[in-house]
Amino acid sequence: MKNIRNFCIIAHIDHGKSTLADRLLEYTKTISAREAQAQLLDNMDLERERGITIKSHAIQMEYKVGGENYIFNLIDTPGHVDFSYEVSRSIAACEGALLIVDASQGIQAQTISNLYLALEHDLHIIPILNKMDLPGAMPEEVKDQIVDLIGCDRDEIIPASGKTGLGVDKIIEAIVERIPAPLGDPNGPLQALIFDSVFNSFRGIIAYFKVLNGEIRKNDKVKFVATGKEYIADEVGTLKLNQEPKDVIKTGDVGYIISGIKEAREVKVGDTITKIDNPGEAIIGFEEVKPMVFAGIYPVDTEDFEELREAMHKLQLNDASIVFEPESSAALGFGFRCGFLGMLHMEIIQERLEREFGMTVITTVPNVSYKAYLTKDTEEVIVNNPSDLPDPSKIDFVEEPYIKANIITKADFVGPVLSLCIQKRGTIVNQSYLTSDRVELVFEMPMGEIVFDFYDKLKTISKGYASFDYHQIGYRQSDLVRMDIRLNGDPVDALSSLIHRSNAYNFGKKICEKLKELLPRQQFEIAIQASIGAKVIARETVKAMRKDVTAKCYGGDISRKRKLLEKQKEGKKRMRQVGSVEIPQSAFMAVLKLD
Incomplete structure (x- = not known):
């Protein structure tokens, strides 16, 4: 056990952690030159194209240092803020972490938030300055930032380059010397922490775990504590590039278990595996993954509803954090109400539906x-969809989720970033200078304001220099109203939204103006109205196309023309009563891009 080292890598997006992981695998001869490829641990096409890690991976390396054989377990973590719960469980399975900072960009927001997670779990941090081969590297400035952040000595920071392989030998030495061996009782009852799971179409769900106490053998009868389900361990083993079956996985080591589980919902990240005959305690820190952002996903063609259902079920096998339930909309037909971890997660699911299943879908406004509290018996109603909001006369008050946002930016952009956040109903909590040129701003703001277009705007006003990270801090009371969009008096359910009363007038006016441009003209007049309850707050009118019925009258009495015009007027009136308005697909998309 004293020769096992478990570590993870903490870095902001695009600071080169997948590339550095490749170099470590090559240096320890875990992969041969024939198997080597860029971003080896990212096995989805989407991950490679975007250069992000979506699913965390684990791999075991063996290497001889100073005449002794060591086992290194690298537990890779996704970098993006949407997957922060997975990151926290991966960190809980480690004793040390490599903190990778890009020498040309310096410290960014997600590095800081994941670093605090690691420090909470008492991990030993090894600071690494990556991308030293770049002409724009600023090693001395960035070293100062790292020293200020974690309070280490300047000599402890290892200069490295994932591209050229510089400093990989020093990193291996540092892992052996500085990261402590895992602690645990090899003879105690089994306690294993699940930090990830993957779906295999032949073997079912495979859970990845780290043994904290005891050991797990092949054919043991095991129990998953949080779900209470019991299984037989058909196969256990370690994670090399491919899975290698073993008879036993001992304390401190990382491995996988296959037990013929068919449902992704039965394996929860953060759960504890223990034996049935000698059960151990559950490991603290387990949470259910909660979706944060909700949106409707509808097939473009209503006939594809069943295919979409199949595709969603298959996706859920690979990604247990997506939740969905069927719903129907008068405007879009049958579809699903889906819950996602965040905006990136939503984008990825949409992209995977198109790529892996060939489904083109319409997504409604996220x-x-x-939480709505009713006046009568103060019970709370959870509202995931604006149309579920109870009648305003019955509501006592509504609460919305708030987040704490960390934004790190250059000093020149503090003004625009402040005004953006205040416009989004944020309040500033703290402002601190990391260096003379870099500022960390901490805001508290409603989550509903950032799901829309906040990130894009932040990147625009800071010329790409701001990095953003957030976590939820609970619910707060707010003055929210439901705004409906009506066409000829009929509400369009897919366009209704819950919005703060102060923003409702502007937002309603904008939507009405946008729809006026996009709706095709009919033979009759179309009234577009934004309303809160029965009160109309904005209105636009799409004028009717008019056929010139008096063209055939030349000369003659005016009463002949009047008779034709009266007849036309009657027809228009009748047409407006029975005519229905088709909303084009572009109108739903336009609401997402109002500015």
Whole structure:
């Protein structure tokens, strides 16, 4: 056990952690030159194209240092803020972490938030300055930032380059010397922490775990504590590039278990595996993954509803954090109400539906879940969809989720970033200078304001220099109203939204103006109205196309023309009563891009 080292890599997006992981695998001869490829641990096409890690991976390396054989378990973590719960469980399975900072960009927001997670779990941090081969590297400045952040000595920071392989030998030495061996009782009852799971179409769900106490053998009868389900361990083993079956996985080591589980919902990240005959305690820190952002996903053609259902079920096998339930909309037909971890997660699911299943889908306006408290018996109603909001006369008050946002930017952009956040109903909590040129701003703001277009705007006003990270801090009371969009008096359910009363007038006016441009003209007049309850707050009118019925009258009495015009007027009136308005697909998309 004293020769096992478990570590993870903490870095902001695009600071080169997948590339550095490749170099470590090559240096320890875990992969041969024939198997080597860029971003080896990212096995989805989407991950490679975007250069992000979506699913965390684990791999075991063996290497001889100073005449002794060591086992290194690298537990890779996704970098993006949407997957922060997975990151926290991966960190809980480690004793040390490599903190990778890009020498040309310096410290960014997600590095800081994941670093605090690691420090909470008492991990030993090894600071690494990556991308030293770049002409724009600023090693001395960035070293100062790292020293200020974690309070280490300047000599402890290892200069490295994932591209050229510089400093990989020093990193291996540092892992052996500085990261402590895992602690645990080899003879105690089994306690194993699940930090990830993957789906295999032949073997079912495979869970990845780290043994904290005891050991797990092949054919043991095991129990998953949080779900209470019991299984037989058909196969256990370690994770090399491919899975290698073993008879036993001992304390401190990382491995996988296959037990013929068919449902992704039965394996929860953060759960504890223990034996049935000698059960151990559950490991603390387990949470259910909660979706934050909700949106409707509808097939473009209503006939594809069953295919979409199949595709969603298959996706859920690979990604247990997506939740969905069927719903129907008068405008879009049958579809699903889906819950996602965040905006990136939503984008990825949409992209995977198109790529892996060939489904083109319509996504409605994303929103977060609110809590409405009723006057009569103070019970709370959870509102995931604006149309579920109870009648305003019955509501006592509504609460919405708030987040704490960390934004790191250059000093020149503090003004625009402040005004953007205040416009989004944020309040500033703290402002601190990391260096003379870099500022960390901490805001508290409603989650509903950032799901829309906040990130894009932040990147625009800071010329790409701001990095953003957030976590939820609970619910707060807010003055929210439901705004409906009506066409000829009929509400369009897919366009209704929950919005703060102060923003409702502007937002309603904008939507009405946008729809006026996009709706095709009919033979009759179309009234577009934004309303809160029965009160109309904005209106636009799409004028009717008019056929010139008096063209055939030349000369003659005016009463002949009047008779034709009266007849036309009657027809228009009748047409407006029975005519229905088709909303084009572009109108739903336009609401997402109002500015």
